[in-house]
Amino acid sequence: MxxxxxxxxxxxxxxxxxxxxxxxxxxxxxxxxxxxxxxxxxxxxxxxxxxxxFPAEINQTLRAADPDDNRTADGAGRYTVEGNLFVAGGHVPDAEQVSATIRSWGTSSRAIDAYRPGETADLGDGETMTVRSNGDYSWSGNGDQISGRGQRVFVTAETPPDLTFDNYRKVLFEPGNREGMTKAFFNTLTVTIPATIIPILFAAFAAYALAWMDFPGRAILVAGVVALLVVPLQLALIPLLKLHNEIGIGKGYLGVWLAHTGFGLPLAIYLLRNYMVGLPREIIENARVDGASDFQIFVRIVLPLSFPALASFAIFQFLWTWNDLLVAMVFLIDSSGQTTVMTRQIVELLGTRGGDWEILATSAFVSIAVPLMLFFTMQRYLVRGLLAGSVK
Amino acid sequence: MNPAVQGLLTIVVGVGGCIGYFYLSNLVLDKVLFPPHGPNAGRNINRANAIRPWVFLAPALFGLGLYLAYPVIETIRLSITDQAAGGAFVGLDNYAQMSGDPKFWEALRNNVLWLLVVPAASTFFGLLAAQLTDRIRWGNFAKSLIFMPMAISFVGAAVIFKLVYDARPLDQEQIGILNAVYLALGGNEPQTWLTIPFWNNFFLMAVLVWIQTGFAMVILSAALRGIPEETVEAAIVDGANPFQVFFRIKVPQITGTIVVVWTTITIVVLKVFDIVFAMTNGQWETQVLANYMYDKLFRANDWGVGSAAAMIIMLMVTPILVWNVYNARKEMR
Structure with a gap:
């Protein structure tokens, strides 16, 4: 435009x-x-x-296999050692699995790229060495030359991008791994699902009352919900932890579910009320005239029509409880460490395994993957919820 | 009991109990207390209708009251009492003690910095992204990608950015992209970005800006689309260039939305905890109020000072709270 x-x-x-x-x-x-x-x-x-x-080009120093064990004689005083440099160096179990391609090689550290693959190097006095691009070599000479330690070979090899699932296997499927994510993953799931579902019902009834029922004090209640929307949950930590200890819930799942429910309610009520207010008045009034009670109107008409708003809130609450660290640390995780959640586990790893990026990256990605999947599949509802929740 | 079973049970009890409560209380109201027949039918219907809203509201009000309203009062009380002295009233002693703590002032200074930088930067980048992506064919795809960090936890983002900021000694290959770029652009030696006092705050803020920009972009993009096309067309016909169209015609029309985005991000900033906790834990002068409070509450076990710090956060949120309520009431009328 x-x-x-x-x-x-x-x-x-x-x-x-x-x-x-x-x-x-x-x-x-x-x-x-x-x-x-x-x-x-x-x-x-x-x-x-x-x-x-990108393919990486690396210089390596490899060595032919021990000649005294591996040499074969041709009967005329010449001995030959054959094999694969990468296998001999312990890089791969057998020649079939070599993924690197040798670009150039040499037998002296002063000229590491003296030969192309397939060429034969003359090492003097009839001793020769041939190296192919996949690392296969053939080294031959007389009995004195082909003995002692294996011939050193300097190779410049190009390795294709090499990605592995090993980290994920280690982090997710290694039994008894105290730093693993499996337990924390299920703990997070256990926290998240009830904490997402329960506030929805509470909030939906309240939102209906605030949107479509007429009673004194309604405006003040709506203003109150808007006010509670921004109250920092930091204020709630100590008083509620005290309360939970006094009534015997202590630290545990029940406590964290209740806390998430309480903290999620203002946004849920606010989002749902804004949406329900916008439903067409005629539908609801016609139903009233036909003799439907408020309960029936809510269950049969308003709730099904509000599905997009319910979905929006459910996504928000899911993301928020899944990604939460503070509430879980205060209300759930006790000293036994049995109920740790993924975010906590990652912070722990940042402390103890700060430099081990393969563990950290994999653990973090295990925790990020679920919200990302939800994000890409349900983005429409997320955007709609954001728009309803903040544009006034 | 296995937590998964316990979770399932909670869902069943919670949802079932909730439905049961609403269904039964309605039934009691209509059939037992005020039946809509007999001599007082009319009066009974009215009475039932007066009570029903409160039946619908009761569980939510209970939750809101217990989990958000009561803690505010209780925190005020805790902040003016001394737990060690058996909860005796000590007036503003906790606040005085806190103001003598240099860490508190550091946290306050950093929080103010965060408040100045993060909402501004997020809104700016959000507006930029919204305006640019609206004009190209693959705009929606681009938006998705910029919006994506929204789904990533603060802790996940902390790990992501720790890798970005990673530093290795000069003789080794850099694995943090920032240092790699820095050295490629002519920096002399790799920097440990998170340990440079003062500036490290900005490297932490970058994480939150990265997360919040998508939010700002989505809201502002919707607002930009809502601008009447005639105003833009008229400006172009009058010879305005694209920059003038943007700054003189579009931005003034979405000021209201910009303010909403700004305040929403401000609230997020005030509560920021996870990022600092996971990345530096307040070391190297990066403390912020929320983390300071957590430190006092759960490491020093000083509930008085911790509550006082929480009250400072509450105090900083209050103007926004009042403004929001004022707007909501205006809208209700």
């Missing part, structure tokens, strides 16, 4: 490039973590995650 005067395309390129830049700036940090979670400790230590996206 800005282009009606024919000023198109002059700015279009600039805009496109700016957006690409902005999007990259916003996405790259997450991509970095995702890529890191698929790399081995070794890879993470030796290069930045961005290197994992």
């Amino acid at each position: 800005d282009n009606i005067a024919g000023t198109k395309s002059r700015l279009t390129w600039a805009v496109n490039i700016s957006v690409v830049f902005l999007v990259l700036l916003w996405v790259l940090p997450t991509v970095g973590l995702l890529v890191s979670s698929f790399r081995t400790t070794e890879q993470i230590r030796s290069s930045g995650w961005w290197a994992a996206l």
Whole structure:
């Protein structure tokens, strides 16, 4: 609509490039973590995650197998050792699994790229060495030459991007791993689901009363809900922890469910009331005239019509309880550590495993994955909820 | 009991109890207390209708009262009593003690910095992203990606950005992208960004800006779309260039929305805890009020000073609270 005067395309390129830049700036940090979670400790230590996206060229020093055990004689005084450099170096179990491609090689540290793959190096006095691109070598010479330690070979090899699921196997499926995420994952799930479902019903009835029933004090109650919307939950920590201890709930799931329910109510009531107020008046009045009670109107008409608002709130509450750290630390996690949630587990790992990025990245991604999936599938409701919740 | 079973049971009890409560209380109201027949039918219907709203509201009001309203009062009480002295009234002693703590002033200064920078930066980037993405074909896809951090927890974001800020000694390959870029652009040695006092605050703020920009963008983009096209067309016909159209025509028309976005992010900023807790835990002069309060409550076990710190946060939220309530009431009329 800005282009009606024919000023198109002059700015279009600039805009496109700016957006690409902005999007990259916003996405790259997450991509970095995702890529890191698929790399081995070794890879993470030796290069930045961005290197994992391209084939890496690395210089390695390899050694042929021990000649005294492996040499074969041809009967005419010549001995040969054959095999694969990568296998001999213990990098892969057998030659079939070599993924690196040798670009150049040499037998002296002064000329590490003296030969191409497939060429034969003359090591003097008839001793020769041939190395193929997959690391297969053939080393031959007389009995004195082919003995002692295996011949050193300097190779420059290109390895394709190499990603592994090992970190996830370790973090999720290793039994008895105290730093694993499996337990914390299910604990988080246990916290989240009741804490999402229960406030919805409470709030829906209240929102209906505030939207469609006439009674003295309604305006004050709505104002009260708006006020409670911004009360920092920090204020609630001590008084409620005291209360929970006094009535015998203590620290545990029940406490955290109640707390999340209480903290989620203002937004739920506010969102649902705003939505219900907007429902067409005629439908509700017709139902009243036909003799439906408020309870029937609510259950049969208002609740089904409010589905989009219910979905919006459910997503918010799910994201909020799933991602929460503070409420869980105060109301749930006791010294036994049996009820730890994922966010807490990650903070713990940040302290004890600060440099082990493969563990950290993988654990963080396990916890991020569920909200991200929800985000991409339910984005429509999320946006709708945001718009209803803040634009006045 | 297995927590999963307990969870399932809670859902059943919670949802069942809730439905049962509403259904039964309605039944009692209509059939037992005030039946709509007999000699007083008319009066009974009116009475039932006067009570019903409160039946519908009761559980929610109880929850709100117990979990949000009561704690405000109780926190005020705790902040002027001394727990060690058996809850004796000590007036403003806790506040005085807090004001003698340099860490408190550091936290307050940092919180003010956060309040100045984060809402402004998020709104700015949000507005920029909204305006730019509205003009291109793959705008919705771009929006999705910028909006995505919204779903990521503060703790997850803390891990993500710790990797971004990671520093290795000069002779090793850098694995943090910021240091890699810094060195590529001619920096002499890798920086440990999170330990440079004062400036490290901005590296923490970047995390929240990264998360909140998507929110600002979504709201502002909707507002921009709501601008009547005639005003824009008229400006273009009058020869306004795109920048003038944006700053002189569009922005003034969405000021209200910008204020809403700004205040909403301000509230998030005031409560910011997880990011600081996970990334620096207030070391290297990055303390903020919420983390200071947590420190006092659960590490120093000083409930008086902790509550006083909570009250400071409440005090900073109050103007927004009043403004919101004022607007809501205006709208109700």
